[in-house]
Amino acid sequence: MSYRRLSGWEPAEFTDYEYDEDGRLIRSVTTREAEWDEQERAWMLALAEHESxxxxxxxxxxxxxxxxxxxGRWTTTPPTRCYATTSVMKARKPYDEKSDEPRALLFSATAG
Known part of the structure; x- marks a missing residue:
């Protein structure tokens, strides 16, 4: 999804109608504005370069x-515990031995 689409932009659509001599519609062609213009592509290329x-x-x-x-210049701080992950890890323990693939099980933690 392009940044401008994420920001609420919607592509414009234009429809051309072609009629025969009796005024009956024989063809209609709808053209939609491209979502990825030069600016959007340039932003994504710049982001990819930055991330690389x-x-x-x-x-x-x-x-x-x-x-x-x-x-030797880097210093670290003591670890901080994620209590949501702690809860999930505790919930996983009974399944780790019973399940064929325990890492494939999805758990979630909710505050409550």
Whole structure:
């Protein structure tokens, strides 16, 4: 879906009608405005280029997080627990031994 479609844009449609000598409709051709214009394609290409330069692990630019000169400069914070995931992992335990493919089971957590 293009950005402009996501923003509420709808393509314009134009219909040309062709009639015979007696005024009967013999053909109609509807043309729809293209969703992906040059601007939309340029934005998507720029996004793809940007994403290709991001680390899939930390999301920082690859040039920053893979620079050997930065080794030892990074500090980390203590972990934070996701209680929704904790709940799901606890719910999975009984199924892990019983199911043929326990990783294929879908669980969800809701706050309540």
């Amino acid at each position: 330069r991001q680390c899939p692990l930390c999301g920082r630019p690859l040039s920053v997080c893979t620079d050997p000169a930065s080794e």
